[in-house]
Amino acid sequence: MNAPPARLADPYADAEGRLRAERVRADFPILEREVHGRPLVYLDSAASSQQPRAVLEATEHYATTSHANVHRGVHTLSQEATAAFEAARESVRRFINARKPSEIIFTRGTTEAINLVARSWGGTQLAAGDEVLITYLEHHANIVPWQLACAAAGARLIAAPLTPAGELELGAFLELLGPRTKMVALAHVSNALGTTLPVAQVIAAAHERGVPVLLDGAQAIAHQRVDVQQLDCDFYAFSGHKMYAPTGIGVLYGRESLLRAMPPWQGGGDMILSVSIAHSTYNELPWRFEAGTPNISGAIGLAAAIDYLEALGRDRVAAHEQRLLLLATAQLAAIPGLQLIGTAREKAAVISFTLRGVHPHDIGTILDQEGIAIRTGHHCAMPVMTYYGLAATARASFGCYSTEADIERLLAGLERVREVFA
Numbered sequence: 001m002n003a004p005p006a007r008l009a010d011p012y013a014d015a016e017g018r019l020r021a022e023r024v025r026a027d028f029p030i031l032e033r034e035v036h037g038r039p040l041v042y043l044d045s046a047a048s049s050q051q052p053r054a055v056l057e058a059t060e061h062y063a064t065t066s067h068a069n070v071h072r073g074v075h076t077l078s079q080e081a082t083a084a085f086e087a088a089r090e091s092v093r094r095f096i097n098a099r100k101p102s103e104i105i106f107t108r109g110t111t112e113a114i115n116l117v118a119r120s121w122g123g124t125q126l127a128a129g130d131e132v133l134i135t136y137l138e139h140h141a142n143i144v145p146w147q148l149a150c151a152a153a154g155a156r157l158i159a160a161p162l163t164p165a166g167e168l169e170l171g172a173f174l175e176l177l178g179p180r181t182k183m184v185a186l187a188h189v190s191n192a193l194g195t196t197l198p199v200a201q202v203i204a205a206a207h208e209r210g211v212p213v214l215l216d217g218a219q220a221i222a223h224q225r226v227d228v229q230q231l232d233c234d235f236y237a238f239s240g241h242k243m244y245a246p247t248g249i250g251v252l253y254g255r256e257s258l259l260r261a262m263p264p265w266q267g268g269g270d271m272i273l274s275v276s277i278a279h280s281t282y283n284e285l286p287w288r289f290e291a292g293t294p295n296i297s298g299a300i301g302l303a304a305a306i307d308y309l310e311a312l313g314r315d316r317v318a319a320h321e322q323r324l325l326l327l328a329t330a331q332l333a334a335i336p337g338l339q340l341i342g343t344a345r346e347k348a349a350v351i352s353f354t355l356r357g358v359h360p361h362d363i364g365t366i367l368d369q370e371g372i373a374i375r376t377g378h379h380c381a382m383p384v385m386t387y388y389g390l391a392a393t394a395r396a397s398f399g400c401y402s403t404e405a406d407i408e409r410l411l412a413g414l415e416r417v418r419e420v421f422a
């Protein structure tokens with residue numbers, strides 16, 4: 001009998017099975033560039049992550065070999081494009097463990113996914129006196145669409161309070177979840193504070209009252225395992241560009257029974273079965289919610305990003321980012337005058353902070369001179385800034401390619417900021 005083939009060593013794991021971030025970095029061409037004469041330190045993955053070569057090559061391969069419109073042509077290129085596009089949908093289904101590909105709707109991103117639900121579900125299910133329950137830490141994408149839907153229906157938008165550490169006040173949330181609540185919509189992970197929300201308890205409590213739950217997964221999807229069946233959420237929204245895929249592609253997962261009852265929200269090609277001047281009939285799920293030519297290349301890039309993340313190992317990436325979070329949190333907290341904004345027990349790799357006497361924009365500008373990219377401002381989450389009496393914070397966020405060396409450069413950069421403002 002032949003000996004079994006030796007298992008190929010996993011290039012992304014070290015001897016202890018931990019992520020080899022230096023190896024990961026080699027997959028991201030942009031990380032080779034310099035900014036202001038210094039090697040780039042990219043600590044803004046929560047705003048938009050970078051793309052590995054595998055994603056860049058997948059979209060280039062599609063554009064150079066198979067590009068055509070989908071669902072429309074009998075010709076070979078259109079059939080190839082359609083097959084790749086629908087295969088991407090199946091990749092997403094598998095990635096988040098949805099039951100069926102028909103529960104996966106491609107959108108431009110998280111924002112469009114939440115708008116779809118607010119407009120289509122909210123437009124038919126909300127009535128005067130109803131309430132939509134969110135939290136104070138939501139991104140504007142999970143506030144404004146609900147304001148629009150509530151205004152149209154005469155419903156009210158209610159926000160649940162937070163603790164000083166940036167956690168959801170679960171008791172207060174449960175009190176707000178009342179007979180008028182028709183929808184609960186909350187972030188899985190906060191972009192401004194890094195808090196991971198207690199979504200299991202929230203979903204169980206909402207479902208006890210027959211209330212559906214939408215999770216804004218923009219900041220969770222690349223940083224932890226997401227299983228929509230295990231979560232038992234009704235809607236889950238995320239963006240490709242925060243999980244190493246291109247911009248302009250995102251996903252709305254919806255529970256089939258809810259999606260089936262929802263009317264189309266945009267009209268046009270591909271979402272119909274028949275059209276006359278007097279009347280139209282609509283396509284099956286998921287295409288009923290995908291009017292017009294979709295972002296075919298983006299969907300293919302997203303599928304490549306999924307393959308890439310799975311090759312790295314999602315749990316391994318999460319463990320790596322948690323290690324960096326702990327390390328950076330301890331070191332930043334030791335800087336005189338630095339205040340961490342958001343110190344929840346359960347956090348993703350996002351660190352918001354202020355530095356006494358220095359405007360966050362000045363921190364960002366000086367760090368940029370050092371080649372370090374962070375985000376500064378209100379992070380499109382103005383209510384949470386107001387909640388804590390802040391106009392802005394500086395925010396460093398990590399991804400699979402972040403390293404301890406990045407944290408060292410950040411600390412040195414902040415030392416420079418303190419020198420300038422001494």
Ligand code: C6P
Binds near residue numbers: 142
């Ligand atoms: N947050 C940030 O720097 P879009 O723009 O549709 O891809 O994602 C919107 C969005 C929705 N929810 C959360 C929790 C988010 O973090 C974001 C995007 C970026 O924090 C850009 S403002």
